Amino acid sequence: MSPYDRKEAQVRQLLEGPHPAVPAGLAAAAAARGRRLLRRRRALRRFGWAVLWAAAVAFAVWAALTHPWAAPPSRVSPPLEGW
Amino acid sequence: MCAVDRRAGRDPEFEAFVAGAAGRLLHVAVLLTAEPPAEAYAAHRILAGALARTYAYWERLRGDDPYDHTRQEVCAAYARTARRLPPGSGILAPLSPAQRLVLVMRVYEGVAEEVTAAQLGLAPERVEALRNRAVAALREATRPAAGAA
Numbered sequence: 001m002s003p004y005d006r007k008e009a010q011v012r013q014l015l016e017g018p019h020p021a022v023p024a025g026l027a028a029a030a031a032a033r034g035r036r037l038l039r040r041r042r043a044l045r046r047f048g049w050a051v052l053w054a055a056a057v058a059f060a061v062w063a064a065l066t067h068p069w070a071a072p073p074s075r076v077s078p079p080l081e082g083w
Numbered sequence: 084m085c086a087v088d089r090r091a092g093r094d095p096e097f098e099a100f101v102a103g104a105a106g107r108l109l110h111v112a113v114l115l116t117a118e119p120p121a122e123a124y125a126a127h128r129i130l131a132g133a134l135a136r137t138y139a140y141w142e143r144l145r146g147d148d149p150y151d152h153t154r155q156e157v158c159a160a161y162a163r164t165a166r167r168l169p170p171g172s173g174i175l176a177p178l179s180p181a182q183r184l185v186l187v188m189r190v191y192e193g194v195a196e197e198v199t200a201a202q203l204g205l206a207p208e209r210v211e212a213l214r215n216r217a218v219a220a221l222r223e224a225t226r227p228a229a230g231a232a
Contacts (some may be wrong), residue, residue: 027101034138
């Protein structure tokens with residue numbers, strides 16, 4: 001055993017004190033909080049998908065109504081000459 | 084509902100895990116916060132949050148050890164809140180938060196150097212330097228007490 005290992009074993013022994021008492025109902029409370037966390041995450045995900053879907057539908061409706069890809073009619077006519 | 088079916092398997096497993104591991108995890112949290120064991124409020128708060136996140140993560144643990152995941156959550160929660168906590172009066176009170184984290188993870192919990200470095204976001208060399216300094220500081224701090232005893 002090297003001196004370093006011995007030092008570390010001493011420190012480990014120092015850290016290995018008596019374990020504190022675990023409060024009763026810790027598992028049930030943690031499970032309830034975890035369930036709440038899951039529910040919130042699920043609601044957030046659902047909300048995100050709903051927003052994405054609504055945006056996609058709104059864009060499709062707007063595009064179908066206004067045809068943004070069609071070139072606008074030219075407002076400048078070529079100069080009229082020689083008649 | 085499938086969520087209910089899943090929960091039927093999750094709850095007993097989670098409760099068995101907490102019954103087995105909560106004592107040691109609470110000890111880790113109390114070591115980190117260096118609070119007196121009778122009124123370790125911050126340690127209890129950190130452990131409760133870590134267990135709740137482990138419960139939420141239970142499905143995605145697959146083969147991983149829930150103990151490792153919860154310990155990582157405890158250490159991350161302590162690293163996030165260490166600035167706002169009082170220095171404490173426990174055995175690790177003379178050490179800085181980073182030294183406490185490295186000492187507990189490397190020496191007490193025996194986490195590998197690379198894993199500790201990755202979880203704390205430090206370079207492995209830095210982790211080893213912190214550990215050496217923490218071991219020396221702790222031995223220095225406890226020597227008078229050991230001599231008097």
